[in-house]
Amino acid sequence: MSDTTPKQIVIVGAGHGGGAVAATLRQYGFNGGITVFGTEPIPPYQRPPLSKAWLKGEADAASLALRPPAFYDKAAIALRLSTTVTAIDRVAKTVSTDAGETVAYDWLILATGARARRLPIPGMDLSGVLELRTAADADKLKAALGPGKKLAVVGGGYIGLEAAASALALGATATVIERESRVLARVASEALSAAYQVAHRKRGVTIELGAQVAALEGADGHVSGVRLGDGRLVPCDVALVGVGAVANLELARDAGIVCDQGIIVDLAARTSDPDVFAVGDCTWRPLPQYGRDFRLESVPNALEQARQAAGAICGRAPVAPEVPWFWSDQFDLKLQIVGLPFGATHTVLRGDPATESFAVFHLADDSTLRAVEAVNMADAFMAGRLLISKGAQLAADKICDMSMAMKDLAQP
């Protein structure tokens, strides 16, 4: 290949990460070919609203789109939808698809995402047993909800709680069934879990804690209830199973790219093959602020890695790593989390959870701030983002002093 031949980039996955990396490559001046393969039939769209604003009917389908349809033609990005990449040949530098094609790449970017974890229990194949990852999943859930309908949610994580809140807004009832002794057990502090249990119950959601699910039961092939381990039946018209996600790493692993719980990448989103990058939920990535690797499931993570990969390909200088952050909208509660509790040994509360405006600060032994969970307290979230990125220490008595503005607290 001569130097004048345009370089070709193939992106596997047309979700938030895949769409963002294509757009960012153009923004950074990449002028070779870009082809994006996506298994779903629609162009890249935002998944977070599927359990929130979109499910409640506050956002239309067009507003989910990451970019308007005309953008891709204008930017000379070839979208190959409803097409699955089935194998990578890293020696020939090609991918093959289920349409029988073989497509050459100079750089390959894997944005294969994650899939919903399935429960090994009877009844998972009944109609009305849903998961929530894609717009098609969300269509089915929305169609099944409405006044008088009964939603059972298996799994008290963010997706389940958001869907329960949205179901109530649509006039349905919701029961959340959680195996652990608190909701959000894997992803939030005890104080936050407690506050969300109170908030949901106060607004009419039924929450079953410490509850095993034995089976999904149905009549005529359609789900009619969730059988708990203690024998009780939670009747429902639709059941949403949201018990976590696993990385779609098989394509990479089968091609000999090194994986852990995700595809292993560095801070340039590069895999063990220097010509192959990976972004988003499918990656196992370094967290430099925490001195460890981890898999993040979040839009900000996908966007940061999209910038890392596009920047590396376009020869840009690396930018400072961001502190991971997350958000969740349930009812009128805006939850913003920055950082991760790794290395934290104690928490300090700012504000009163009973007022539904408070924040939980996670600190290490030496008072270094590691994470902030903020509910309807945006300034605590923003201050936390700044302070964690600086590795700052915070005194507990200042954090809980509501007479002290967050802005002053954040001053060095």
Add this chain to the structure above:
Amino acid sequence: MPKVTFIEHNGTAHTVDAELGKSLMEAAVGNAVPGIDADCGGACACATCHVFVEPEWEAKTGARTEAESAMLNFAAEVKPNSRLSCQIPVTEALEGLVVRMPEGQH
């Protein structure tokens, strides 16, 4: 559809048609205006759609919300006329609006 202009930090201007009822941020993203990142898609959760509203337009774009103010207080380069463009609804009154962008959103 009102025409609105986004001016990048380097002075490059982008005049786009903004759809009524959508947000100013959506007008920027929909027209691939560089410099409006909008990571959270309009949830007022990230402060990466920060703009400066030209003074003569401040009355027509309305006032900041409380949550928006809290976010902006910690944004880089914040000024009295800073807004999050996801919190500005597009109305006919915004025909000819000009906003400027900070050097970066991250």
